[in-house]
Amino acid sequence: MKAAVLLFPGLNREGDAMRALEQASGLKPALVWHAEHELPAGTDLVLVPGGFSYGDYLRCGAIAGRANIMDAVRAHAARGGLVIGICNGFQILCESGLLPGVLMRNRDLRFICKMQHLSVERADTPFTTAYRKGQTIKVAIAHGEGNYEADEETIRRLEGDGRVAFRYCDAQGAVGGAANPNGSTNDIAGIYSEKLNVLGLMPHPENLIDPLVGGTDGRGLFASIASFSRAA
Amino acid sequence: MKARVTVTLKTGVLDPQGKAIEGALRSLGVEGVASVRQGKVFDIEIDAADPAHAEAMLKRASEKLLANLVVENYRVEIL
Numbered sequence: 001m002k003a004a005v006l007l008f009p010g011l012n013r014e015g016d017a018m019r020a021l022e023q024a025s026g027l028k029p030a031l032v033w034h035a036e037h038e039l040p041a042g043t044d045l046v047l048v049p050g051g052f053s054y055g056d057y058l059r060c061g062a063i064a065g066r067a068n069i070m071d072a073v074r075a076h077a078a079r080g081g082l083v084i085g086i087c088n089g090f091q092i093l094c095e096s097g098l099l100p101g102v103l104m105r106n107r108d109l110r111f112i113c114k115m116q117h118l119s120v121e122r123a124d125t126p127f128t129t130a131y132r133k134g135q136t137i138k139v140a141i142a143h144g145e146g147n148y149e150a151d152e153e154t155i156r157r158l159e160g161d162g163r164v165a166f167r168y169c170d171a172q173g174a175v176g177g178a179a180n181p182n183g184s185t186n187d188i189a190g191i192y193s194e195k196l197n198v199l200g201l202m203p204h205p206e207n208l209i210d211p212l213v214g215g216t217d218g219r220g221l222f223a224s225i226a227s228f229s230r231a232a
Numbered sequence: 233m234k235a236r237v238t239v240t241l242k243t244g245v246l247d248p249q250g251k252a253i254e255g256a257l258r259s260l261g262v263e264g265v266a267s268v269r270q271g272k273v274f275d276i277e278i279d280a281a282d283p284a285h286a287e288a289m290l291k292r293a294s295e296k297l298l299a300n301l302v303v304e305n306y307r308v309e310i311l
Binding site for chain 2: 058059062063066095100101102104105106107108109147149150151183
């Protein structure tokens with residue numbers, strides 16, 4: 001699998017993302033600077049990592065979402081190429097128009113950094129085949145703006161078309177209520193594009209790939225992508 | 233020419249920052265505050281001399297970058 005990890009000023013999770021991709025695929029991803037106009041030839045997957053691009057100025061992800069390289073990412077996605085945005089990367093994908101909706105300030109106004117359980121809503125997409133449908137996984141969250149909002153029609157469409165990827169749940173898998181950390185609509189932690197080839201999520205699966213640091217529940221996501229690319 | 237773009241949250245969009253400011257004003261004893269919504273103001277200097285042209289340019293700027301039309305409205309004023 002040829003993966004490209006995008007780099008914008010202010011991101012800080014690109015190293016973690018590259019490590020997770022290399023662990024799953026055996027290949028070192030390319031690091032691509034935002035001012036570039038093209039992705040490396042033969043790129044299968046574009047990963048937009050987390051952090052604080054442009055210091056979260058204006059709105060989270062607003063400036064990065066309009067960078068040169070995002071035109072190439074839009075073209076890659078239109079061709080059916082895989083794209084994943086994690087945390088600030090999810091915000092960037094929303095601001096770039098690749099995913100609908102917006103990530104607003106957390107309901108309680110606090111930056112939240114903790115372990116969080118997620119429910120895997122479907123296991124038949126390029127990103128989730130290594131999981132079971134309905135499986136509860138434990139990953140990390142670290143964000144101040146993770147409260148997913150969209151107009152009613154968009155939410156209806158996301159729900160109706162099975163485009164919710166992950167929801168916040170408790171350790172027993174019960175979705176929502178006190179397990180929703182940020183007030184996100186319908187407990188949404190991640191969503192897919194219409195063709196299921198673009199995924200955005202607030203939690204950090206790339207930080208849960210080593211038993212020494214909290215667990216390995218994030219590995220499934222990278223293993224899924226790697227096996228999808230092998231089969232393609 | 234000087235212009236001002238004001239970006240505000242659409243009605244119905246939850247504004248926890250506005251709510252916090254509203255609470256703070258009450259606790260400071262400022263009376264009569266019914267509600268607070270927080271927004272952004274951009275003061276922009278423009279090279280163009282034609283106000284209609286400037287307004288069209290600022291609308292483009294607002295829709296391309298300054299406002300996220302999913303949750304925000306904008307208003308352009310030529311000062």
